[in-house]
Amino acid sequence: MTMSTASVKSGWRDWRVVDVDNARWKSHDLFPQAACVDIQTIEPSEFEEAQRSPRTGSSLSALQGCDVSYLWRSYSHEWKGFLKHFKDVISTDCDVHFNNIVVRYSGCALLDAELSRRIVSTLREVKSIMEETPNARKFRRLADQWYNETGMLSMIHKKVMHPAYQRIIGMGKEALPFIFQELNKKHVHWIWALSAILDDDVAKPEDTLEEAVAAWLKWGKDNGYI
Amino acid sequence: MAISRRLPQLRENAFPDLYRTGYEVTSQEDDYQNCIAFAAGRPNGVWTPYAGNGYYWPRGLPRKTDVETFVKLYKLEAGYDPCDPSDEGEYEEGVEKVALYVDANNEVTHAAKQNKDGTWTSKLGDWEDVRHNSLEGVGGDAPAYGKVAKFLRRDQQRVRIEEPMKLP
Numbered sequence: 190m191t192m193s194t195a196s197v198k199s200g201w202r203d204w205r206v207v208d209v210d211n212a213r214w215k216s217h218d219l220f221p222q223a224a225c226v227d228i229q230t231i232e233p234s235e236f237e238e239a240q241r242s243p244r245t246g247s248s249l250s251a252l253q254g255c256d257v258s259y260l261w262r263s264y265s266h267e268w269k270g271f272l273k274h275f276k277d278v279i280s281t282d283c284d285v286h287f288n289n290i291v292v293r294y295s296g297c298a299l300l301d302a303e304l305s306r307r308i309v310s311t312l313r314e315v316k317s318i319m320e321e322t323p324n325a326r327k328f329r330r331l332a333d334q335w336y337n338e339t340g341m342l343s344m345i346h347k348k349v350m351h352p353a354y355q356r357i358i359g360m361g362k363e364a365l366p367f368i369f370q371e372l373n374k375k376h377v378h379w380i381w382a383l384s385a386i387l388d389d390d391v392a393k394p395e396d397t398l399e400e401a402v403a404a405w406l407k408w409g410k411d412n413g414y415i
Numbered sequence: 416m417a418i419s420r421r422l423p424q425l426r427e428n429a430f431p432d433l434y435r436t437g438y439e440v441t442s443q444e445d446d447y448q449n450c451i452a453f454a455a456g457r458p459n460g461v462w463t464p465y466a467g468n469g470y471y472w473p474r475g476l477p478r479k480t481d482v483e484t485f486v487k488l489y490k491l492e493a494g495y496d497p498c499d500p501s502d503e504g505e506y507e508e509g510v511e512k513v514a515l516y517v518d519a520n521n522e523v524t525h526a527a528k529q530n531k532d533g534t535w536t537s538k539l540g541d542w543e544d545v546r547h548n549s550l551e552g553v554g555g556d557a558p559a560y561g562k563v564a565k566f567l568r569r570d571q572q573r574v575r576i577e578e579p580m581k582l583p
Binding site for chain 1: 425426429430443446447449450451459460461463464465467468469470471479501520523524525537538540541544560
């Protein structure tokens with residue numbers, strides 16, 4: 190399938206369509222099965238003008254303030270809820286469909302470049318989650334629960350005693366590739382789980398947290414988990 | 416990237432009084448620091464009594480979560496003294512204050528530090544830092560931080576940021 194910029198219809202101004210390649214991502218690589226995944230970007234001055242317009246102003250303002258990736262995290266695996274909320278936020282100018290693994294995003298929504306990048310990033314995450322193995326899906330579900338329910342805690346012993354974290358430890362070495370992915374994303378409190386699963390600690394007692402994480406990341410690379 | 420002034424909804428929900436009493440987000444999230452180190456003025460570090468390698472707790476200090484232990488921690492690491500019991504956290508020129516929160520079991524859950532305008536700043540676990548108008552903002556039933564059990568103080572002139580101690 191080819192990407193069709195012709196499907197983008199603003200209908201009320203000559204909005205300049207910026208080639209997505211220039212934004213260093215390709216939306217059609219994301220969902221090759223989709224007829225089109227078009228993101229239209231505009232200059233900041235044009236965006237401000239659109240915000241002042243009674244026709245699009247409120248929906249654009251709502252969209253600009255929306256953290257799309259967080260929206261996805263909130264709904265986790267609830268596809269219908271996510272897509273409904275996504276569509277509500279985007280406003281009726283945009284069309285979002287969910288059909289098997291094809292998420293089609295097209296229409297005449299006018300987005301600034303940063304928001305476009307975030308939407309594509311979120312859809313990429315959605316796709317990768319759809320393709321997850323059962324173990325990966327289990328880890329993701331438990332990790333999301335753990336992040337959401339313990340992220341506000343400062344006492345580490347309370348975080349790691351959370352049932353979701355303990356269930357991940359219970360996955361044993363099957364969890365290691367996913368744990369190292371999270372550790373690589375600066376989610377550092379997985380070092381406790383690594384010690385528990387491997388019954389060892391590559392960090393030293395005198396290490397700072399940065400040093401402990403670096404030691405574990407090196408171990409992960411040396412042992413083929415990263 | 417610009418910092419959003421408001422927490423994502425799920426996070427704001429953890430602190431039911433935060434929006435009502437007024438707050439703004441002042442940093443991005445960061446796993447490398449917790450509120451205990453943050454309130455002591457340390458730029459990084461996770462100070463926690465029960466944890467493995469990489470986490471910090473002073474040698475010789477009991478690994479406990481009661482207020483008395485945390486009063487000793489702040490005295491040892493940052494030169495804070497307990498406030499008079501009548502002190503309710505009012506701003507005083509030239510004085511830095513920290514508020515220690517406890518849960519229903521009287522275990523310390525959180526520390527907030529006072530700003531020069533009398534507002535408070537809290538690092539919300541691994542989440543963002545927020546400047547909040549009222550101590551009540553991050554208090555309340557779990558997962559919020561409970562209630563303030565103790566205020567600590569130190570003279571601003573004595574502030575000296577040092578790296579956490581390392582074991583020999």
